[in-house]
Amino acid sequence: MQVGVPKEVKQDEYRVGLTPAGVQELIRGGHRVWVERGAGARVGFSDQVYRDAGAEIAANAEEVFSRARLIVKVKEPQPEECALLRADHLLFTYLHLAAEAALVERLQASGAAAIAYETVTQADGGLPLLTPMSEVAGRLAVQAGAHHLELAQGGRGVLLGGVPGVAPAQVVIVGGGVVGTEAARIALGMGAQVTLLDTSLARLRTLDKLFGGRVHCEYATGALTEARALTADLVIGAVLIPGASAPKLLSEAQVRKMQPGSVLVDVAIDQGGCFATSRPTTHAQPTFTVNGVVHYCVANMPSAAARTATLALTNATLPFVQALADQGLDALAADAHLRAGLNICAGQVTHLAVAESLDLPFTRPDRVLNDQLSR
Structure with missing residues (x-):
């Protein structure tokens, strides 16, 4: 799969979605990774380091979003990023949608599958990516x-x-x-x-x-x-x-x-x-x-220690990124814990707490996934 890592554009956000080591693991898995120019510069990861890991450097966010199907970020997409989302995109990032009605509308309009780090679960009830x-x-x-x-x-x-x-x-x-x-x-x-x-x-x-x-x-x-x-x-x-x-x-x-x-x-x-x-x-x-x-x-408090935070985040997210890159939506269908991270898909709100917080209709994620995978 084509994986994209854009440069974060939220104010004062210096983290990056994947470290060069994470990129290298995806390349070994047969995937192609596009990293936006300068995406890791503030945390000490130059474009050349990403190239050495096997990534291709994209000139801008538009190129990342146009080439990649799986978009790996840190913070919720800003309006200019939402405008680049397509219905076939898998967006994997922190979303925190319960207080963001406007962002929910943008994600619904895009048709993309938006998977939130903060609601992915694990067997003991913990939140491994949060x-x-x-x-x-x-x-x-x-x-x-x-x-x-x-x-x-x-x-x-x-x-x-x-x-x-x-x-x-x-x-x-x-x-x-x-x-x-x-x-x-x-x-x-x-x-x-x-x-x-x-x-x-x-x-x-x-x-x-x-x-x-x-x-x-x-x-x-x-x-x-x-x-x-x-x-x-x-x-x-x-x-x-x-x-x-x-x-x-x-x-x-x-x-x-x-x-x-x-x-x-x-x-x-x-x-x-x-x-x-x-x-x-x-x-x-x-x-x-x-x-x-x-x-x-x-x-975005962890951005104050952006290098430490980036390294810690990739350590946690990489297995899930690999699963999404390997299997796409099938990874969500196969793994209930990863599926718990699906907040928006095909224009529908698929996380109950988000729907209740914003008084929006809720659709079970497995139902939406079944519809998408049967097409």
Whole structure:
């Protein structure tokens, strides 16, 4: 199959869909790979390195999309990329459609099969293609929060780890999944006092054992979440409902009662954000302030560590890319876990959480695939 890797065009996005090593594996499998000129330059992968791996360098995105059937990206396609999609395209990337009605319309109009990294599943119920970026984002969330607690950044002027004789910062993490666990690990390592909230007692027990009691693990009622947020220096929102809009953990009225100069880091902003006052920001302008509270809501946070993130992402996605390149739509029909990633196909919404979030009709993915494969 012809595989295309365009250069990302979302603002401040420096990752690339495949590393040269990933390209080489596809070439060994008998596929042809087109990489847009400069696609990996910001993460240290020159065009020549891709050529050495066997890729052909395309002059622009138009050439990539015209030559390839399988398009491998990192972030959701921008309007100019959606205009290049065809009905025979397989698009494999992060989509986060629950808060993106306009993007859903564009993908439906294209007729393409859009497969979202973040809803591909595995046997234990995990999300194997979301996990590596969640690990990166969780660790970066603490770095970003610590930085923006500095007075010059609008924060309270609090050092995360404190010093002898001065208490450390209070860090509250809501959500005990991959993001929350990694955030707790880094915050604890920086010397903060960490409280982690979750609604799963089983998960809280696991985390309590993992951190040896050094992280305060508490059950996340609405009242407790508000109480902990009001005394926190840094609150990290790390909740996830796969494919669906993020629940709102704090209302505007509750944010208004937080300490001036405290910081909210909303890692769920791709799914609409988990604080009522959140709105997407960029690496160029990462924060805004509401009622004295600093909000960090960068929608592509892992791009801050783009080389690490690119390597981690390809490690996870490559087996699925190979399956799609080898089998096309048949790979989705054969693998229920990969099929769970199918969000849009032939103009229809094929992921229930996306359909419910946007109040759109839902069509079972196996039904759409059967129709497509029988033609």
